[in-house]
Structures are given as structure tokens and as C-alpha cells.
Amino acid sequence: MLLEVKDLHAGIDGKEILKGLNLQVNKGEVHAIMGPNGSGKSTLSKVLAGHPSYQVISGEVLYEGKNLLELEPDERARDGVFMAFQYPVEVPGVSNSQFLRLAYNEKMKHLGTEELDPLEFNDYLKEKAKVVEMSSEFFKRSVNEGFSGGEKKRNEILQMAVLEPKLAILDETDSGLDIDALRIVAEGVNKLRSEDNAIILVTHYQRLLNFIVPDMVHVLAGGKIVKEGGKELALELEEKGYDWVKAATK
Amino acid sequence: MDAFKRFLTARDEPENLRRLREDAFAVFTGMGFPAVKSEDWKYTNVAPLMGLDWKVSEGQPKVPADVDWELLEVFDGGRNGFTALNVAFGEYATLRIAKDTVVDQPIEFNFAAADGTAQFPHLLVIAEAGSKATIVESYESTAKSFTNAAIQIVVEDNANLTHYRVQKESADAFHYGVTEVSVGRGGVYNSTNINLGSALSRHDIELKFRAEGGEAWVDGLYMLNGSQHSDTHSIIDHTVPNCTSHQNYKGVLNDSARAVFNGKVLVRENAHGTDAQQSNKNLLLSNDARVDTKPQLEIFNDDVKCAHGATVGQLEEEELFYLLTRGLPENLARNLLTYGFAEEIINKIGIDSIKSNLDAAVLNRLKVKLEIENI
Incomplete structure (x- = not known):
């Protein structure tokens, strides 16, 4: 098993948000975690990525059988955990290609494989950029600075393509996207989907799941998974609304 | 005093220039170096510089000083002891960019003083109407030296002047510099001032719009470590309607470095x-x-658009977390963010050779080696 979350309780500023969450993810699977606002979706993403503002109260997270919670955010990343941000951060003054090459080479160093020089990396990056239909004009621009909402989200998927994570958590990647950008992002994710990795789609809406079809859908409410099923669950949810799940679990 | 007399007699200069020097030296003798009790020099103590015995830089040009008198006469030599001393010992040079001429290649002035010596460059730059050029003024002393520099710039009507000023003298050096600019109708003055060097440095900038429709950028970066001290005082004077000014100054301070920014x-x-x-x-x-830091706006007209702000802080935690989630170790991530912070100013520089030189200088300041090369 790639990821196993057991009875996870976690929160921020002393407030418990996740109240006993369980989740199992295997390689080759795509899981959707759906839930209304405030259900704990973002908290789950941030706890998995290791955001310092979030505290784990109890429970366990095993990644490839190891205790993920013990690792610093950068160690998790080099071990193959990736989170696409809901609100990607702008890093002025640092170009996309400089940043991606540093990140890529840190990972290569960690794996004990060869690092790429700027020219080699540029070729690699060009190839990867096709995944999200990004032109090389974006490579020289500062990371996310002045990017539109859609460009920022595509840039997140480009980073995923470059870093080739084993576990990718896409935190509301569909929010704020128009239909064209959504299609590009979703197609990018589909191209990156493989037997060797797993993807967790965290989303409020079913819309994204028309493009990226999940193997499993989990419904999060009140800090717990309250319902699980196949891809049909998302459609049912869309039709009946979150109140249906909330009512059914009371 | 003796040094000044020797300096004068060693030169064969016209009477008016001699008199100018003598008068300025008398002003200096009267006022001395600025003291911390003056509001303008509150945070910058120049005492360490005064205790030393400086030789006037040897090897001065034997050619007659090239002085644009009309421009030199408006220089405020009595601004402080440094400017008075600059006029007294000034090595004058005039650059005139002819009307409607576009100069593609940057025009470079490099100044370096030897160990124990003082240099007093004084540049007079006139960008005539409709001309376009880039000047580079750089200070590169590698020893314990004293630079006391002045540059006067006139941007005439519809002229466009880009000005890079780079101060990267040795960490033992002392540096004083003043930049006086006047911008004519529809003139554009775009400057970037980089301060990386010197134990103690001070840069005074005074820019005045002389006619409507002028636009100016007065941007800068100071990046200091050890016990370096850098002080920037600037005045941007909107004396006429419909002019635009932008000022973006950034500072990166490490160790026990100290900076002063006073922008009016x-x-x-x-x-x-x-x-x-x-x-x-x-x-x-x-x-x-x-x-x-003390940004100041003094506004005596209602029909204006003005904004100012200053921040002093550490790196943004969200930016840091973002880089960590991409696998960059914390030390590297912090340095990359610091580099990016400084690069926002360096990236303005349109001349590749200067830009890559400064990139390297910025990276050199960071305590971890960052392997960043642009392709």
C-alpha cells in the first residue's frame, strides 16, 4: 500500500478539524475526496504535505510503510509526495526554469542519479511542458508571478510532470478554472496517471471528475470520511447535494 | 590644507577653475564632515573615515579638465562637507549626448582608487533633446580607499537616459556619492542603483522635474553583510505638473549590517x-x-496620485513552504527566496554583461552556493 491514513485527528490553531479520518491508497489508483466547505479537505492536503501551521493530534500516516509525519516537508517531497496548491504561491525574481531545475536536481541527488545541467534540463522541461500545453515563454518568467489563475494551475501540473511524484495530492486544482483550462489541466493529469503512482483529487465539485475519472470517491464531512464508493457516487452527490450525505450520516 | 595646495600647484588650470576649487575648499574647511547631530546624518557616523590620512589619487589626467560650466554652476557643493571637498578636488569630465542621437552601446565610467588614496570623480552628463543613451557608473575599488563622487545629469526635452550606478567597492572602503538629476519636458530618466560594497557608504540623490510630462524611475538595491553600513537619502521633487516618479528600493541585510533609507x-x-x-x-x-527606513511624502496639491510604503521583515513563510514541498532543503529554499527578492531589482538591468556580473555578486553574498545559470 502506498498511503495509509489511520484515525487521523489534526487541526490548526488548537481547533480540531480532522476527527478520525481513515484512507487507503494503492499505486495505480485515483481517489477523489469530496466534501463541502469546512469539511477538512484542505486540512488533509496540508497535513499530508507537512504544512507547519497544522498540528497532528493523534493517528498515523504511513507512506510506503514509513511514518510520513516524522518527515520534514522537503523530505516528503524528495520521497515522492507532491501537493498541487489551491493557491499557488508567487516567487518573484526566481525563474520557473531555475526553480524547477533546482527542485529536480535535489530529487536526483536524493535518488543518487545524475543531475542535469541547464541545457539538458531545458530539453527535459520542454518535453514535460507539452503535457499541459505550456510554451517555453513561461520558463523564463518568475514562478507564478503575473500568471492567470489557469496558468498557475497548469504550472502546478507542470511541476508534477517534472518531479514525477509517487503520490500527488491535487488540492482543489479545478477551482477558478474556466472549461478550457480545466480540460488542459485534466488531460495533463490523465497523461501523468500510471501504474506507478497514485493521485488524490481534493475537490468540492463533481465537474473535475468528468475529466479525470476516479477509482474511488470518498465523501468528507465534519472531519471524517462519511461515505465511500465508486465513480457513480460523485454523480449521486452532484444530484442530491452535500446535505444528503450530512443527513444520511446523522 | 597642504595637500590641497600641492594638488592645486601640480595642476595647470585656468583661473576660474582654480577659484572654484579654492572657494569650495574654504567651504569644506568651514563646515567639516557631516556630524551625527545633523538630522540628515543621524544614523550615519563618518568618524572612522575622518581619522585616516588619505592621499589624493595619483595618476590624474594631465589633460585640461572638461567642464560644462553652466551645469557645474548649479551643483550644490555646499550641501555638505563631502560635496564641498568633491568640488575642491574634483576630476571633472563632461559627457554630452548630441540632440536626437541614439547611442546603442552603453557608455561606461569605471572608478577605482588604490589603497590609502581618495578619488573625487565629478561627471557632468547632458542628454540633449530627443537623445537616447545608457550610462553605467561603477565604483570598483578593491582596497581601503575613499571615493567621493558626484554626477550631475540633465535630461533635456524628450530625451531618454538609462543610468546604472553600481557600487561594489571593497568591504574596507569608504564611499560617498551624490546624484543630481534634472528632467525636462517629456524626458525619461530610468536609474538603478546597486550598493553592495564599502564599509561605510552614503548615496544622496536629488531629482527635479523641470517641465511637464517627465517620468523617472529611481530604483535601488542594497545588500549588506558583516558590519557594513549603507545610507541612501533621496529627494524626488515634483515642481511642475503631470510628471510621474517611481521609486522601488530593496534591502537585504545579514549579520550586523545596517542600512538607512530616507526617501522624500x-x-x-x-x-x-x-x-x-x-x-x-x-x-x-x-x-x-x-x-x-523613512519614506516621506510631502504633498501640497490635491489633484495627485501618490502612494508610499516601507516594510521590514523576514522571508514569507508561505513562499518558503511552497519551495519545501518541491523538495528544496530549507537552507537552499531560504537562499533562493533571498536571491529572488534581490533579483527583482537586478532583473531591471538591460545589459547582459552587467546583469550577470551582479547576479554573481548577489549569489556570492548568499551563504549557500546556489547553482543558478540562465540559459
Whole structure:
């Protein structure tokens, strides 16, 4: 098993948000975690990525059988955990290609494989950029600075393509996207989907799941998974609304 | 005193220039070096410089000084002891960019003084109407030296002048510099001032709009470590209507370095339609580093668009977390963010050779080696 979350309780500023969450993810699977606002979706993403503002109260997270919670955010990343941000951060003054090459080479160093020089990396990056239909004009621009909402989200998927994570958590990647950008992002994710990795789609809406079809859908409410099923669950949810799940679990 | 007499007799100069020097030297003798009790020099103590015995830089040109008198006469030599001394010992040179001429290649002035010596360059730059050029003024002393520099710039009607000023003298050097600019109708003055060197440095900038429709950028970066001290005082004077000024100064301070930024934007009574933006952001990388920042807006007209702000802080935690989630170790991530912070100013520089040189200097300042090469 790639990821196993057991009875996870976690929160921020002393407030418990996740109240006993369980989740199992295997390689080759795509899981959707759906839930209304405030259900704990973002908290789950941030706890998995290791955001310092979030505290784990109890429970366990095993990644490839190891205790993920013990690792610093950068160690998790080099071990193959990736989170696409809901609100990607702008890093002025640092170009996309400089940043991606540093990140890529840190990972290569960690794996004990060869690092790429700027020219080699540029070729690699060009190839990867096709995944999200990004032109090389974006490579020289500062990371996310002045990017539109859609460009920022595509840039997140480009980073995923470059870093080739084993576990990718896409935190509301569909929010704020128009239909064209959504299609590009979703197609990018589909191209990156493989037997060797797993993807967790965290989303409020079913819309994204028309493009990226999940193997499993989990419904999060009140800090717990309250319902699980196949891809049909998302459609049912869309039709009946979150109140249906909330009512059914009371 | 003797040094000044020797300096004068060694030169065969016309009477008017001699008199100018003598008068300026008398002003200096009267006022001495600035003292910390003066408000303008509150945070910058020049005592360490005064205790030393400086030789006037040897090897001065034997050619007659090239002085544009009309311009030199408006120089405020009595501003302080440094400027008076600069006029007294000034090595004058005039650059005139002819009307409607576009100069593609940057025009470079490099100054370096030897160990124990003082240099007093004084440049007079006139960008005539409709001309376009880039000048580079750089200070590169590698020893314990004293630079006391002045540059006067006139941007005539519809002229466009880009000005890079780079101060990267040795960490033992002392540096004083003044930049006086006047911008004519529709003139554009775009400057970037980089301060990386010197134990103690001070840069005074005074820019005045002389006619409507002028636009100016007065941007800068100071990046200091050890016990370096750098002080920038600037005045941007909107004396006429419909001019635009932008000022973006950034500072990166490590160890026990100290910086002063005092930026005044003056909008006079009749200067309606003024657009003035000013920002000074500082990054403190150590608990002992300190910055005193004072952006000031003095507005005497209602029909203006003005904004200013200053920040002093550490790296943004969200930016840091973002880089960590991409697998960059914390030390590297912090340095990359610091580099990016400084690069926002360096990236303005349109000449590749200067830009890559400064990139390297910025990277050199960071305590971890960052392998960043641009393709």
C-alpha cells in the first residue's frame, strides 16, 4: 500500500478539524475526496504535505510503510509526495526554469542519479511542458508571478510532470478554472496517471471528475470520511447535494 | 590644507577653475564632515573615515579638465562637507549626448582608487533633446580607499537616459556619492542603483522635474553583510505638473549590517497631475541586522496620485513552504527566496554583461552556493 491514513485527528490553531479520518491508497489508483466547505479537505492536503501551521493530534500516516509525519516537508517531497496548491504561491525574481531545475536536481541527488545541467534540463522541461500545453515563454518568467489563475494551475501540473511524484495530492486544482483550462489541466493529469503512482483529487465539485475519472470517491464531512464508493457516487452527490450525505450520516 | 595646495600647484588650470576649487575648499574647511547631530546624518557616523590620512589619487589626467560650466554652476557643493571637498578636488569630465542621437552601446565610467588614496570623480552628463543613451557608473575599488563622487545629469526635452550606478567597492572602503538629476519636458530618466560594497557608504540623490510630462524611475538595491553600513537619502521633487516618479528600493541585510533609507517625495503646490509611487522593502536575515527606513511624502496639491510604503521583515513563510514541498532543503529554499527578492531589482538591468556580473555578486553574498545559470 502506498498511503495509509489511520484515525487521523489534526487541526490548526488548537481547533480540531480532522476527527478520525481513515484512507487507503494503492499505486495505480485515483481517489477523489469530496466534501463541502469546512469539511477538512484542505486540512488533509496540508497535513499530508507537512504544512507547519497544522498540528497532528493523534493517528498515523504511513507512506510506503514509513511514518510520513516524522518527515520534514522537503523530505516528503524528495520521497515522492507532491501537493498541487489551491493557491499557488508567487516567487518573484526566481525563474520557473531555475526553480524547477533546482527542485529536480535535489530529487536526483536524493535518488543518487545524475543531475542535469541547464541545457539538458531545458530539453527535459520542454518535453514535460507539452503535457499541459505550456510554451517555453513561461520558463523564463518568475514562478507564478503575473500568471492567470489557469496558468498557475497548469504550472502546478507542470511541476508534477517534472518531479514525477509517487503520490500527488491535487488540492482543489479545478477551482477558478474556466472549461478550457480545466480540460488542459485534466488531460495533463490523465497523461501523468500510471501504474506507478497514485493521485488524490481534493475537490468540492463533481465537474473535475468528468475529466479525470476516479477509482474511488470518498465523501468528507465534519472531519471524517462519511461515505465511500465508486465513480457513480460523485454523480449521486452532484444530484442530491452535500446535505444528503450530512443527513444520511446523522 | 597642504595637500590641497600641492594638488592645486601640480595642476595647470585656468583661473576660474582654480577659484572654484579654492572657494569650495574654504567651504569644506568651514563646515567639516557631516556630524551625527545633523538630522540628515543621524544614523550615519563618518568618524572612522575622518581619522585616516588619505592621499589624493595619483595618476590624474594631465589633460585640461572638461567642464560644462553652466551645469557645474548649479551643483550644490555646499550641501555638505563631502560635496564641498568633491568640488575642491574634483576630476571633472563632461559627457554630452548630441540632440536626437541614439547611442546603442552603453557608455561606461569605471572608478577605482588604490589603497590609502581618495578619488573625487565629478561627471557632468547632458542628454540633449530627443537623445537616447545608457550610462553605467561603477565604483570598483578593491582596497581601503575613499571615493567621493558626484554626477550631475540633465535630461533635456524628450530625451531618454538609462543610468546604472553600481557600487561594489571593497568591504574596507569608504564611499560617498551624490546624484543630481534634472528632467525636462517629456524626458525619461530610468536609474538603478546597486550598493553592495564599502564599509561605510552614503548615496544622496536629488531629482527635479523641470517641465511637464517627465517620468523617472529611481530604483535601488542594497545588500549588506558583516558590519557594513549603507545610507541612501533621496529627494524626488515634483515642481511642475503631470510628471510621474517611481521609486522601488530593496534591502537585504545579514549579520550586523545596517542600512538607512530616507526617501522624500515632494509634490509642490502647482504640481497637479503628479503620479508618485515609492516603496522600500527590507529583508532582515539576522537578528543583529538593522534598518532605519523613512519614506516621506510631502504633498501640497490635491489633484495627485501618490502612494508610499516601507516594510521590514523576514522571508514569507508561505513562499518558503511552497519551495519545501518541491523538495528544496530549507537552507537552499531560504537562499533562493533571498536571491529572488534581490533579483527583482537586478532583473531591471538591460545589459547582459552587467546583469550577470551582479547576479554573481548577489549569489556570492548568499551563504549557500546556489547553482543558478540562465540559459
